[in-house]
Amino acid sequence: MDVQSDTPQQHSAMLGPNNKLILCNNSTEGSGELLFKEVNLRPEYDNQFVRNLVNEMSCVFIANQRSPDCPMTVEEVLHYSRSYRAVIKESMQHVQRALMTEDAASADLLDDLMRTLVVSESAWNLMEIIFFQEPQGGELALQLLKWLSIHIDDCRVMMEEVMKEDPVHHHHNYWPAVYGCLLQGKTEGVMELLVASNNTSKSCRVLMSVLSKMPVYQAAGMAVNEYEGKWRMWREELKQMLSQGVFADDDKMAQMAKILSGDLDSILSAVEELSAPWYSYLMAAIFYTQPYAKFHQVQGSIEGAVHRCGGIKSFDTHDSLIYHILRRNLVELMKCCSEEFSSWWFAAHLADVFHQANLLQEKNSLDTTMRDSLLLEYGGSLMQDHRLWNVGIHYLLQCPKYGRYHLQEYLARLPLASTRQALKVLSVCETHGFTQQASSICRVMARREMREDRLGSALTWCRHGKDGNMATIVAEKFLDQYRESVMLPSVDVLDALGPTMLLMSKKLLFLVKLREFHQLVDTGEEKEACSLLVALIKSRTAPARYWFLLILELLPMLESSKVLFTPDEIYDLMNAVTELKQSKSEEMMNELEVSRIQTLHLSLTRCLAKVTLSDSNALVAISCDV
Template sequence: MYTFDRNFEFEQNMNFSSFSSSPPAISNVQSVRRVKTFVLPDKCLEKRVGCAWRRGNQFAIYPRSQNVNKTTLETATKTDDKILNVRQDVVLFTPILRKLVNEANGTFLSVQKLVEISKSSDNQVEFLKLSRQYRSIIRVCIESLQEAAEKETDGLHKNTLVSYITIFYSIECIWHLCEILYIDIIPGEVVLPFLLEWVRFHFPCHEQTAAQLLEACERGSEDHPEYWDTVVGMVVQGRVDVARALLKLHSAADSNEFKLVDNSLRSMPVYSVYGGMSTGEFTITWKHWQAECRSKLSSRVLAQQPQLELIMRLMVGEYSAFESIRPKYSSWFDVLGGWVLFTAPWVRRRELGAAGAACAGLAPAARSHLDVMVRALLEGDLHQVIHEIQQISDNGWFASHLTDILYHCGKLQILDHQTDVTNRLRDSLILEYGSLLLEHKSLWSVGLSYLASCSPEGLKRAELLLERMPIETEAKAMRVMAEAKKYGLLSVAQSIPACVGARRLAARGAAGAGAALAWGARARCAALCSRAAHAALRAYCDARPLPAADLLLSAGATLLIDDTLLLLGKYCDFHRLYKNREFRKAAKLLISLITSNISPEYFWPTLLLDTLPLLETDEPVLSSDDTYEIMLCLELRSTCLSSEKADLLRLALARNLARTALIDVDDE
């Protein structure tokens, strides 16, 4: 799936089911694969075309001139050629789905924390809670999509939202079944009650009709066109009490035939692990009950009531009876629970494959992704399950999170047991998903948490991706630095401020020197600090104010990174002292800057001329030794000052030397 960032036309082939308030027919989702054909702008391919990969899943298509060296400015301005940026269409980057990404990240981190804190394998209860958190996040996402689709007036956007609803209904359905079979702790591993719950929740066939009939509670409800289909649906879903209540609404409910079926439904044994009955005893009781139902059926007592006879045939597990009702349902999932209920209610999780094959064979049809995934789950083939969920166009959200929790539950032993590939499988999916999120301008920090969970490869990949991340603002740069330090990526934390500072200095010149100094100090980059300090000193020589004075006054040991930065910092301190009329301290600091010889050539005139007001103070603040040092520097660098300024400075030096000489004599 790719889209153009700029002017383009494309043809989009998608199959979307119509939107409704009830769950879509997720069994028919083929989907989820999207095919797009792009029509490039006119004249785009008249010349040679080149292609170059960009950051993330993007590439650029551009025209390549036959005579590159002969291209002139005139031909470049007159050409109609454009550069087309083709990027992947990422479902998760849709604004309405970002909440799903962020909330799922919190649950993902909880899983990692649980594994880190408790190394024991006895965490199934906690893993079950976290799995249900994932499912609740998906349900909230579906509800948000439904609300948005109901309010949407644009047909194309509405179809897109409906496709998202279909995708996430499928995801929640598969996750729920996977949770039952591989994450939940089922006493005795008798899975039937949970399987029936799964069918009722995701395939609520005739539930609304049953509620309406029971609410009306009218005798003679058989006149309703969906009455018998509803009764049969309740029986197939194991809702025996509802089916009996509906049968009592029939006008002939007091007849022997109805009482016979009602009695059979009422006496149907139900296995419970806490019922005090072993599976062996339950099996004997069940077979005895089913034998009685068979004898009633063979007696032809129900011959005059074909619908009741159909119910009895279903209760004895007759395959042809299930075949007869299969066309009334959208998928074989609707009858899966009923088939298990009336053929092998004691079935264990590992024995569900045969039941899935039997139900799928009731009415063979084209297999969808959902068919393949459910069959693979029932057969215990998690490798096939993961392969299929990777085909769902949710950009890896489902595959990465489900694989992660199955891996930590110890249920992902799906390949050669002699080779530890499960960890690599989980890591590859997490790394791919985290790298995808790093492409987004606001979800990149979420992607970092996924990469960090796959150490050490994840952190190496994070380092490479962060170095190439476009940083538009200083606020983002600060955030990237903080995240890099959080995960120990110190090289990134140092390179980012250096790059930002260099960009600020290059874009704004001397005006950006202060910001460049701040970023250089954060990065402790001597080269950037030196460039910024030189820019600041040159700007001061051109009568501009010194930048970042407050920063330099509190820089401390950071000034030692570079000599020019040290000069700038001390010079700012000199200005502070002079402004506060602390002339002696200011003079001492200025002399130390002159004698240190760390000043660049272009700044010597400024340093020498700064001595003039100190030489002309009412009381001498420069000693004779200081005066001699200034005189020496002036003679060595006499060419840096004009003759007029040099003579003026010599006169001031001579007067100060005379004053200090008298003071020295008096001191003796």
């Protein structure tokens, strides 16, 4: 990719290795030097904590994949979901420890990551409550407040600080701590703060009594109807006290009493005073107006709560996630996850949990499930990172319709930075039957090794890819070196070639036979060596341009006192020398070549005479014996 701008100061951009965009300033002003800048298109994966998170999440993902014939139970889905959440929590702990030691530059990046993890874990926890635990009336409000107190723990922190002050009510966060506890349904915390303040007013004593008598739902020992009746009676008594002006002498106690009685304006006022999010208002309003509410009643209160707290336009990422989870709108939830997070890890894993729970049935225009689409995006983003591509494979393979096609394309585009990485990619291709990609990798590596003059390695890659055409090219390089030095390189590789490779390349067959000739000479089997080389020339397995060198290899054996050739073999060699001489006129040959041909003719003539004489002597000996 190359992009040019039309502005006077020209810039260009091109996509470089490892998914980096290389920007170049082509301006001729100033020094005239080209200025380059790399921009990483996947910066989140440069963070070691993110990579660790990705690896840990993948382990959970792989271990919990099921076939459609064996769906998960609700308990198994919950266990699967909580395993992901445990990974996120562990990652939060690692980042928190790092924040205590990192410098300012790194701290900014870690702060951003920490915020992302906190939002993810909080939303994931609420998702488990709403979609999988499905608490019934009486339990639901308590579960929501419990979730709120876990993930918004400002009031706990403030309460700890306040309780260290003496007297406690002089601390500037005393009343924020009181209201914070009240909004989260922590009535015991409210009572503890009131007792610590030594407030002896009548209003305070009455409010303490009201708090102590407030009915609390117990799932094990109380029916919902019984709880609802007790709570309504308690609330009516409190409203009567308010109408009679029992708390008129203390504005703070009056406001707290109004909150307890379910006065929405008072609840909203406390939420605004604490700058708490919209869902704090919703959950407090549910708890103090209908704590026995069922889920559809909670859903009916959502839009009103959002409207009172400033509307959807005021939402941040966390607000939006909570909004879609409470409305049980999976499509909008997945859309929000995809848009708000810089990486696909959250949306992809969340979608798979919903898929395993059989809650995602929607398909898009390409007939691909939402879960598969998100896994393809996430797996693809991992495949584009040179450190995480092997993790991305698992996600693509879990997409039955398009996963293998995507994987093949990504594997074909992976930068093969080293032999080790090439072997890893090749192993993946072979495991999944991607023969075309495997052959392409072997061919690329063979060419690279050949350029580096590592012919043995190049031939090994050809053998791995069963690439006869490439093996022929490498064999040519072997023979070029042989022609220059009359020595064969990387003979151990030649020895290891199997019969299949030899059938795929005629030149490779010649190369192996030449190696066999040298082995026979080394072991003293000269006669067999001579017969082999003559056969190579006669059958034209050996290219004609190498005949001269081959016959020169035979020169010491032609001059040997031993009879190593048959007359037919010598005639075959003479014909080869004659053919070479005819293919190249004497004017085109240098003095050395002319001299060598004359030497070969002379050696062949002498050898023929020696063989003929030997045969004659043998005949005479036979006649004498007769």
